[in-house]
Amino acid sequence: MKKNPTKQKVIDAASSLFFQNGFHGTSVRDIADKATVNVSLISYYFKSKQGLLEHAVTQYYEAYLKAIETSIAENESASPLDRLKKMVEAIIQYKQSNHQFTCFVHRELSLDSIFVREMTVTYLAKENYFISNTFSAIFSKNKKYNQQSQFLLMQLKGMLITPYILQNEWKNQVVGDYSHNQFAKNYAKSIADWLDYIVQQNEE
Incomplete structure (x- = not known):
C-alpha cells in the first residue's frame, strides 16, 4: 500500500520530536509546526497525540x-550461525535507519509504562521468538551451551539494544x-565476531 506523504511527514516530525523532547514534552502544536501542517490535520489522521504514537509504533x-x-x-x-548473523545485520540496519x-x-x-504494556x-x-529460536538452533546438540544459554541469549539481546540506550556514546x-x-x-560485525567466539568456546 502506498503511503500518504503528508501523513508520513507528520509521523516523521513526531518521531523526531519524541526523540528530542519525549512524548509528554511534545505537543500536537509542536508536531504540526515541524511538519508544516494544520493541527486539525493531525486530529483528522490520528484523532490525538496518543493515536499518532500508537500508529507510529505499530508502523515501526x-x-x-x-x-x-x-x-x-x-x-x-x-547454517544456523550464518542465519543468526544475517538476522543481526537486518535488525541493526533497520534500527539504525530509524x-x-x-x-x-x-x-x-x-x-515499563502503559505504552509498553499496551503497544x-x-x-x-514475536521478536523474542525469532531471536531465541535462531540463537538456540546453533547449540541445539551442545549440552555445555544448555547450561549457560539464558545468559548468552541475554547478552545477545543486550547488544542489539545497547546503541539505542546509550546513543550519546x-x-x-x-x-x-x-x-x-x-x-x-x-556494529553488526562486532556482534558476529562475538558469536564466532562463543561458538568456538562451546565447541572446545
Whole structure:
C-alpha cells in the first residue's frame, strides 16, 4: 500500500520530536509546526497525540518484524550461525535507519509504562521468538551451551539494544546516511565476531 506523504511527514516530525523532547514534552502544536501542517490535520489522521504514537509504533514494529522475517526466509538454507548473523545485520540496519524513533522506543521500554504494556507486548514476544529460536538452533546438540544459554541469549539481546540506550556514546560521530550505514555494518560485525567466539568456546 502506498503511503500518504503528508501523513508520513507528520509521523516523521513526531518521531523526531519524541526523540528530542519525549512524548509528554511534545505537543500536537509542536508536531504540526515541524511538519508544516494544520493541527486539525493531525486530529483528522490520528484523532490525538496518543493515536499518532500508537500508529507510529505499530508502523515501526510491523516493518521491523517484516525485516526479520525477510532475513529468515532469504537465509533459510544457510547454517544456523550464518542465519543468526544475517538476522543481526537486518535488525541493526533497520534500527539504525530509524535511529531516532528506535532510541525513543527503547527509552520508553525501560520505563515499563502503559505504552509498553499496551503497544509492544505482542511485537516484543514475536521478536523474542525469532531471536531465541535462531540463537538456540546453533547449540541445539551442545549440552555445555544448555547450561549457560539464558545468559548468552541475554547478552545477545543486550547488544542489539545497547546503541539505542546509550546513543550519546556515538551520535556525535555518526552524521549522514553513509555514516549511519557504516556504523550499522561495523556494529553488526562486532556482534558476529562475538558469536564466532562463543561458538568456538562451546565447541572446545
